[in-house]
Amino acid sequence: MRIDLDQDRCVASGQCVLAAPDAFDQREEDGIAVLLVEEPPAGAEEDVRQAATVCPALAIRLAE
Numbered sequence: 274m275r276i277d278l279d280q281d282r283c284v285a286s287g288q289c290v291l292a293a294p295d296a297f298d299q300r301e302e303d304g305i306a307v308l309l310v311e312e313p314p315a316g317a318e319e320d321v322r323q324a325a326t327v328c329p330a331l332a333i334r335l336a337e
């Protein structure tokens with residue numbers, strides 16, 4: 274799985290960090306999400322799917 278994060282769409286809600294803290298963090302200055310890994314480790318994929326589902330800005334796309 275590859276994660277594509279569109280920071281231009283991100284509204285800094287933090288939902289992705291709550292759902293998948295191993296894959297997402299937020300910039301301190303404005304809360305915009307940043308990717309920690311482009312390919313989540315085994316075991317984190319379900320969390321990343323959940324993050325993409327709950328993102329209110331549809332800023333997270335996944336390529337399986």
Ligand code: SF4
Pocket residue numbers: 282283284285286287288289290304305306324327328329330331332333
């Ligand atoms: S859930 Fe979406 S809008 Fe919220 S911080 Fe993450 S990428 Fe940004």
